[in-house]
Amino acid sequence: MIEIFSYVAMTFCGSVLLHRGLLSIRGCFRIPEQSKLILGVPFIGGIGFLWYLLELHFTEVFYAWPLTIRVGAIALYLAGIVVYVELRALLSRGYSLRIVIDLLECNGHLDIQQLKGNYGGGLSLSGLLVKRLKTLSDLGLLRFDGRKVGPLTLAGKACAAFAVFARNLLRLERVG
Amino acid sequence: MxxxxxxxxxxxxxxxxxxxxxxxxxxxxxxxxxxxxxxxxxxxxxxxxxxxxxxxxxxxxxxxxxxxxxxxxxxxxxxxSVSLTLLAHLRQDDHRSIDLQSIIDEYSASARFEDRIQLMSESGFIQVSKEFVSLTKTGRLLAKSAKGLSRLLGTDLEG
Known part of the structure; x- marks a missing residue:
């Protein structure tokens, strides 16, 4: 098991380093940061590489790792990737985290109204909303032309319906 | 199974x-x-x-x-998620498009920002006294760690 775990850890570290490297050189090729290529190549490639490593073990030592073990190893790798991607998203878009950063940049002490007005290093709450609306529009969930918002697309309606259902089911009244 | x-x-x-x-x-x-x-x-x-x-x-x-x-x-x-809140809000106005400014005004007028402040205060990251907010030691550590991690991972802390 330690052997498989080390394969997973090695593939995960390799994928993350490759992703970080691609982010560093993306400017040379004019690839946007959110490009699916930058995210997809290292992580999907990682799945293939990990599968290959487990197959290699099978052919060289003549001991077959059962399919469940290989699926388990891929699942562990994917869990690591989900944590990595979500950690990046949290750093990039974390609402609460940004409030703490704003406070730190103002010597750790500020009036609530000033904090609200200077949110995101001057981005303000309107900037936060516009950024999210642009992302939702890019994802094809709604229409947004910079002044008018909506209506929702079919996928947007499905996401909204799921959010409302889940929030009601869990009795979440005060949300993001 | x-x-x-x-x-x-x-x-x-x-x-x-x-x-x-x-x-x-x-x-x-x-x-x-x-x-x-x-x-x-x-x-x-x-x-x-x-x-x-x-x-x-x-x-x-x-x-x-x-x-x-x-x-x-x-x-x-x-x-x-703020994005899901926006989607849920837009769902109410089914086929209409809404003016961006009205969404901004409505969101700013709501108590969502103050909710975050209260939640972070309960978690021990900040301290609220009357109208002022200050970082605690844990909050300062969190902010500094986030800044360091964002440099390492190559992300911008945009919020």
Whole structure:
């Protein structure tokens, strides 16, 4: 098991380093940061590489790792990737985290109204909303032309319906 | 099958607990505890009902870990995502488009920012006294760690 775990850890570290490297050189090729290529190549490639490593073990030592073990190893790798991607998203878009950063940049002490007005290093709450609306529009969930918002697309309606259902089911009244 | 039973136990417990005791706090610690109960159920079923070998139990644990991680992040999104709140808001005005300024005004007028402040105060990251907010030692550590991590991972802390 330690052997498989080390394969997973090695593939995960390799994928993350490759992703970080691609982010560093993306400017040379004019690839946007959110490009699916930058995210997809290292992580999907990682799945293939990990599968290959487990197959290699099978052919060289003549001991077959059962399919469940290989699926388990891929699942562990994917869990690591989900944590990595979500950690990046949290750093990039974390609402609460940004409030703490704003406070730190103002010597750790500020009036609530000033904090609200200077949110995101001057981005303000309107900037936060516009950024999210642009992302939702890019994802094809709604229409947004910079002044008018909506209506929702079919996928947007499905996401909204799921959010409302889940929030009601869990009795979440005060949300993001 | 074992994974399914573990996941059903975890999600079932989560929904029942949250419906019985509603709270504004995301209660991530409690959710992690329920996840451990779900994973334990999955392993017990695998061990005693399917008599899985040691290697297969590890695989089962890893598959469980993947689903738990996925569910925790999905839940975090449901609880705190501003984007989902916007989508839910726009759903009410089914086929119409809304003026951006009205959405901004409505969001700014709501108590959502103050909710975040209160939540972070409860978590011990900030201290609120009258109209002023100040960082605690833990909050300062969190902010500095986030800045360092964002440099390492190459992300911008935009918010």
């Amino acid at each position: 074992s994974v399914g039973i573990g996941a059903a136990t975890f999600i079932g417990l989560h929904v029942l607990w949250w419906r019985r005791t509603a709270s504004n706090n995301p209660r991530i610690g409690l959710l992690c505890l329920l996840a451990i109960v779900g994973v334990a159920c999955s392993l017990i079923v695998g061990l005693f009902f399917y008599e899985l070998a040691e290697e297969a139990l590890w695989a089962l644990l890893w598959i469980d870990a993947f689903f738990v991680v996925l569910y925790l992040f999905l839940y975090a999104g449901i609880v705190r």
